[in-house]
Amino acid sequence: MLDLVISGERVVTPSGVAAVDVAIQGETIAAVATRGTFGPGSAHRHIDAGSRIVMPGGIDPHVHCLWFVPNPDGSAGLSDPPATVSRAALYGGTTTIIDFVRWTHGNTIAQAIDRRQQDWVGQCHCDYSLHVMVEGQLPPDIPEQLAQAIRNGYPTIKLFTTDITPSRRGRMVDFGDIWEVFQVTAREGGLCVVHGEDNDIVMHMYEKLGREGRTHFQYLSEVHNTLSEDLSFRRVIRLAESVPGRAPIYFMHVSAATGVQAIREARERGSPVYGETLHQYLMYTDADYQRPGGQMFHTYPSLKSETDRQALWAGAEDGTLQTVATDELCCTLATKLQGSRIDDTTGGNAGVEPRLAVMYTEMVGRRGWSLEKFVDLTSTHAAKLMGLYPRKGAIAPGSDADIAVLDPGLARTVRKEQLHETDYTPWEGHEVHAWPSMTVLRGKVVVEDGRFTGELSDGRFLPRRIDPAILAGGDV
Numbered sequence: 001m002l003d004l005v006i007s008g009e010r011v012v013t014p015s016g017v018a019a020v021d022v023a024i025q026g027e028t029i030a031a032v033a034t035r036g037t038f039g040p041g042s043a044h045r046h047i048d049a050g051s052r053i054v055m056p057g058g059i060d061p062h063v064h065c066l067w068f069v070p071n072p073d074g075s076a077g078l079s080d081p082p083a084t085v086s087r088a089a090l091y092g093g094t095t096t097i098i099d100f101v102r103w104t105h106g107n108t109i110a111q112a113i114d115r116r117q118q119d120w121v122g123q124c125h126c127d128y129s130l131h132v133m134v135e136g137q138l139p140p141d142i143p144e145q146l147a148q149a150i151r152n153g154y155p156t157i158k159l160f161t162t163d164i165t166p167s168r169r170g171r172m173v174d175f176g177d178i179w180e181v182f183q184v185t186a187r188e189g190g191l192c193v194v195h196g197e198d199n200d201i202v203m204h205m206y207e208k209l210g211r212e213g214r215t216h217f218q219y220l221s222e223v224h225n226t227l228s229e230d231l232s233f234r235r236v237i238r239l240a241e242s243v244p245g246r247a248p249i250y251f252m253h254v255s256a257a258t259g260v261q262a263i264r265e266a267r268e269r270g271s272p273v274y275g276e277t278l279h280q281y282l283m284y285t286d287a288d289y290q291r292p293g294g295q296m297f298h299t300y301p302s303l304k305s306e307t308d309r310q311a312l313w314a315g316a317e318d319g320t321l322q323t324v325a326t327d328e329l330c331c332t333l334a335t336k337l338q339g340s341r342i343d344d345t346t347g348g349n350a351g352v353e354p355r356l357a358v359m360y361t362e363m364v365g366r367r368g369w370s371l372e373k374f375v376d377l378t379s380t381h382a383a384k385l386m387g388l389y390p391r392k393g394a395i396a397p398g399s400d401a402d403i404a405v406l407d408p409g410l411a412r413t414v415r416k417e418q419l420h421e422t423d424y425t426p427w428e429g430h431e432v433h434a435w436p437s438m439t440v441l442r443g444k445v446v447v448e449d450g451r452f453t454g455e456l457s458d459g460r461f462l463p464r465r466i467d468p469a470i471l472a473g474g475d476v
């Protein structure tokens, strides 16, 4: 007897949208068969999803939990923990999130990983994994420590090419050290996930706008500008291509037309270069900084122009950009709005819960894209690029039974009171064409009709290994 069967007319599988039964035994998918193969008597529980959309659980490859953020009184604080973010993720149909280990000077990479895991083990409702972030001037033995981390299931290394703001000096890794890390990732099967901005341009603009008295956050796109993204992406790509075997690159939070074009050209050369954008970059522009509480739409680098926004959509459509993440940083509205200058506005965003519904609405509802393409951009591609496929990101035999059911009957206007993150949402008042009615994590129904039945012990760490075909630049 099977544990669970989900039968639907519109199930998104790797071979297309089909009317199938998804048979689940324990934590995994045992079979995917023509609808009606597994009747109500064949399982402990049989769910008929009808015409609702049955898709693999969403994957958000870029979130920050317990992340440093000043409190409104100026004291040091942290963003919300995995318990809060993972619960909201599951409510929104996302079953896997990827956060960061932050290595700091004086520690080994292994120590940083162990310490960060203490924030997560037994404290996350959904499955999770971790990128390893390094910063500043790297001691000479760090690249080899990263090689060990890659072998141990942490294949993605986060690098900044900028300090981001004048107060965050020490975040940037210089190109000599990046060159060393690239040689390790190229050799060991790692993937650098890069925050790419040109530090000279960014810091120059902080000084220039400071001199001119234009320090209000509405000018953020002049500081974190399109030229900076252009120069930085191309310099990173050139360096990566110079390394024997070519170092694969995944640009996080691509925000500008120039960034999209740099990735596109690299991919046309066959280089292993990939791009992520954020749902707020796809949906908002720097004009939204002018709105009351406009900081709530911001994350670094910055929102850009309408032209850039359209270029991001074009990049998502033609395959230049493969994933849509959130850069989640869950905090209160008071914390999010505390800074109002170009150099102190809080980055990150609360958005892990509405991500699937917002993107379904825009991609499938408004643009007429296929369900498969929507699922690729919100789940499957992240699984492939981050080394989780086919365990995650697929409704297929042998995959983890992570499933979201999107119900067009639950179309609604997004209201913060209905969400489970914090006391605000940048998506307030946004119309969505569907909402998840059910989320299944490794065979366990964790959200059903608004009821949460998950536990903190449910989430599991996912060690990762990236497919060599991806690292060689293949299409996802």
Ligand SMILES: [Zn+2]
Residues within 6 Å of the ligand: 062, 064, 327
């Ligand atoms: Zn981030």
